[in-house]
Amino acid sequence: MDQKIPKVKIVIKSPSSSLELEAKRGIGFQGVCAKHETAIEFNCRAGDCGICCIKILSGEANLSKPTAIEADFLKAMRADPDERLACQTRVFGDVCVEADYL
Numbered sequence: 143m144d145q146k147i148p149k150v151k152i153v154i155k156s157p158s159s160s161l162e163l164e165a166k167r168g169i170g171f172q173g174v175c176a177k178h179e180t181a182i183e184f185n186c187r188a189g190d191c192g193i194c195c196i197k198i199l200s201g202e203a204n205l206s207k208p209t210a211i212e213a214d215f216l217k218a219m220r221a222d223p224d225e226r227l228a229c230q231t232r233v234f235g236d237v238c239v240e241a242d243y244l
C-alpha cells in the first residue's frame with residue numbers, strides 16, 4: 143500500500159543561515175534534523191536541557207501541542223510564548239522557526 147503523506151514546508155533560520163525544506167506531515171524536528179544539517183542543536187532529546195529551544199516565527203498553529211514535560215520546562219524557564227523545544231515538537235503544517243537566537 144502506497145499512501146501519500148502530505149508534505150509540509152519547514153523554514154529554519156539562524157543568524158547565519160536559512161534552510162527551507164519539505165518533509166512529511168507529522169514529522170518531529172528531531173527527524174527533520176536527522177536528515178538535514180540545521181542550526182537546531184539537541185542534547186538530552188527529552189525536554190530536560192533546553193538546548194533545542196526554537197522561536198516560532200510563523201505557523202504556530204501547525205505544531206503539536208506542548209507535551210507535559212515541555213510545558214513544565216518552558217514554564218520553569220519563563221520562556222516566551224513563541225518558544226518551543228524542538229525535541230518535543232511535531233510539524234503538521236508549514237512553519238518558520240528560528241534557532242540559535244539567544
Ligand code: FES
Nearest residue numbers: 185187192194229
Ligand atoms: S534536546 Fe534537551 S530539551 Fe530538547
